[in-house]
Ligand SMILES: NCc1[nH]cc(CCC(=O)O)c1CC(=O)O
C-alpha cells in the first residue's frame with residue numbers, strides 16, 4: 419500500500435480567508451510609479467496605438483491626468499517628453515531649456531500638486547537628432563561616454579531647478595551617477611535623489627515606447643551601452659558601481675524577462691530596488707486581452723505581483739491606474 423501524505427500544503431489553500439492569511443506578497447497602490455508622455459500643443463490627448471489606454475498629453479491635459487491618478491492613490495510619476503524634430507540636435511540642447519516642453523511641464527505639475535513625486539528622465543534620446551542616449555561621434559558613429567556626461571549633468575541640473583524630486587538617468591553611460599551627484603551637490607541640490615537605471619538591457623520590449631516618443635536610433639542599435647540580455651553577473655557589477663557612486667535607488671529594466679536579475683540585485687543591496695515593467699510588456703498583455711486570448715485584468719495583477727515577489731519595492735508601470743482601480747475594488 420503506497421504511503422499517503424502526512425504533509426499537505428493544500429491545507430493552507432483550503433479557503434479564501436486562509437489563502438489571504440498566508441499570502442506572501444501584496445500589491446498596494448504605493449508600489450506604483452506611473453509614466454506620463456508629454457507632447458506640445460493644447461487640449462491634446464493622443465492615444466499611442468501600440469499601447470491601448472495610454473495617451474500622450476499636452477501640458478494642460480497632463481494636469482487633469484495627474485489629478486485623476488492622485489484621486490486613485492497614485493502619487494509618483496515618471497514623465498517623458500515627445501520633442502518636435504525641429505528642436506532635436508546632436509547635443510540634445512533642448513533638454514536643458516527651462517522654457518521647453520519638459521521642464522515647463524515639470525514645474526507646472528509641481529506647482530499644481532506640490533506633494534506628488536516626479537522622477538524625471540535623464541537621457542539624450544528624446545532630444546537627440548541621432549536618437550541615441552549619448553553623443554554620437556560624427557565620423558566613427560561611436561557613442562562617446564565622457565562627452566555625454568557633460569550633457570547629462572546639465573540636463574539633471576535643469577531638471578532639479580524645475581522641481582524634480584528624483585533624477586532618473588536611463589542612459590547607461592559609465593560614471594554618470596557620480597557625475598550627476600557631483601553636479602547636483604555643488605549647486606545646492608543635495609536633497610534631490612538619484613534613481614539609477616542600473617541594469618538596463620538592450621531589449622526588444624521598448625518598441626512601443628520608441629513609437630510614443632519617436633525616439634528610435636536613426637542608425638545602429640543601443641548594444642554598446644545597454645546590457646546584453648544574456649548577462650546576469652554583469653548586473654551585479656553595475657550595481658556595485660552605482661552604489662559606490664551614490665545612487666539612492668536602483669532599477670532593473672525590463673522587468674518580466676529579468677525577474678531573476680531583480681531577485682539577484684535584491685539579494686545584493688540594501689538600497690530600494692525598482693523595476694520597469696516596460697511598454698512592450700504592457701502591449702503584449704493588452705493585445706492578447708483584446709483578442710480574447712487572456713483575461714487582461716487577472717494577467718495584469720499576476721504580472722505586477724510577480725515583479726514584486728521577485729524583489730521590487732516599486733514598479734514603473736503603464737498598468738498603474740488600472741491596477742489601482744482593481745486594488746480599490748478589493
Ligand atoms: N532613455 C531611453 C528610454 N527610457 C525609457 C525607455 C523605454 C521604456 C519602455 O519601453 O516602456 C527607453 C527606451 C530606450 O532605451 O530606447
Ligand SMILES: [Mg+2]
Nearest residue numbers: 591592593656
Ligand atoms: Mg552603470
